[in-house]
Amino acid sequence: MTTRTPKKQEIHDRELRIMELAREMLLTGGYHGLSLDSLAAELGVSRGTIYNHFKCKEEIILALLIETMDRRREMFQRAAGYQGVPRVRLAAIGVAAELFVRLYPDHFRVEQIVKSDSIWDKTTEERRSLVKTCQMQCVGIVAGIVRDGMAQGHVTLPEGMTPEALVFGLWSMTEGAYSIIATSDAVKELGISDPFRSIRLNIHGMVDGFGWTPLQKDLDYHHMMEQVMKDVFPEEYSRLKQAW
């Protein structure tokens, strides 16, 4: 199916190379660093050929975003399947989120660009809906764990608060934290040596605040998260340790 004809194969391979190179350029030079002129030159094709693969520059960026978003969803799914009480499974999601952002730090660069620019008008409905689907699935996975916790009587949310609202809080905190870490050197100047640990502590505090058992003081979450890494994300874990 992949190698129907040599030509098809060549085109398919080129698309991969376009995205690889585009990600590199975007990472080093931001939106303006991704020049279709240089991209085409570097690839040894004309600019017209690039437009045969993608309708416009923005479509390339969105394709890059979807690529990593998909990877994150896959990691979330694996984490959610971890054996244990719901709160531990929630912590496993945290492990996945942190591993993801540390393994693919350029993902946030791309996300920022997508958020800042009014690129949505130019892109195809198909790709846009892919982004949204991916987002909602991630939220759904986490909300499912919250529901499990409630069903098992481990946590009761305040009046008028839905599981999705709690997930929204978790999502906001991680999203905001990673964005601040990536774009500001404020964290260093605040004397925060390990911002990821800070966020973990904050999230543990928040979950504790809703009385979700077992509470932080009754379980060694730090040790547990190490375990999750080794059990669920062995490959990613070793890759991260190599990089550091």
Add this chain to the structure above:
Amino acid sequence: MTTRTPKKQEIHDRELRIMELAREMLLTGGYHGLSLDSLAAELGVSRGTIYNHFKCKEEIILALLIETMDRRREMFQRAAGYQGVPRVRLAAIGVAAELFVRLYPDHFRVEQIVKSDSIWDKTTEERRSLVKTCQMQCVGIVAGIVRDGMAQGHVTLPEGMTPEALVFGLWSMTEGAYSIIATSDAVKELGISDPFRSIRLNIHGMVDGFGWTPLQKDLDYHHMMEQVMKDVFPEEYSRLKQAW
């Protein structure tokens, strides 16, 4: 001092008009919506004149960012001066943050653009340091309240967690939430009718999680925040109500 000569006054006035119009264009069309060509045309001057005011397009954007950041810092300062126990003062900061983002929704648009684009190289050191100073001052104000709470024995942070780390968590959550609200319609689809309320609940939960007294259940924070609005931000409050 302001009206030294008619000419100086004219130039000064024009700078205000440039920023006003630039903000408008940036808000409606993002980074690319701000075209110096149209800007100059609309203002009835040549593009060269714009460059007499600002070194480059990015400087205009940064100037806009600083303008609103300054306004937020001023609001934070007022909130921190509210009479009450530290936790209530912290809630007052929350009121300020929420009022700010609702009164100046375009601020986040500008912030996203600044974060996404590699504009920092092009801008002057002077403006860049203004941004950072403003950030650090906001954090400092909130961290001071946390320190007050600790000094008065209302809260004890976990081993190895600094007041700045807690502020980092609060900052992340609000930053992330406002960014998600502004750029994704996910919140609506999640059935979250009032995302600002959701964030308030999450933050209350988090502060509760650290055992900061008086706890949420012992004080009517909802009523208290209404009071803060009327006491500390009467003008902003009425302006918000008008807009809605």
Add this chain to the structure above:
DNA sequence: GTACATTCCTGACAATATGTCAAAAAACGA
């Protein structure tokens, strides 16, 4: 009021983008 100095404004110019498309080239199929 006039002449001179200074400041300010202009619009053409260079450089660099993106996106389009007719025509050329290559690949395919019988």
Add this chain to the structure above:
DNA sequence: TCGTTTTTTGACATATTGTCAGGAATGTAC
């Protein structure tokens, strides 16, 4: 091998940022 289809090309149209020499307006001294 030859006609058909697909793919690639590069010139073109259009738009944008930033520069700068020269000209216009303004301020100043007498």
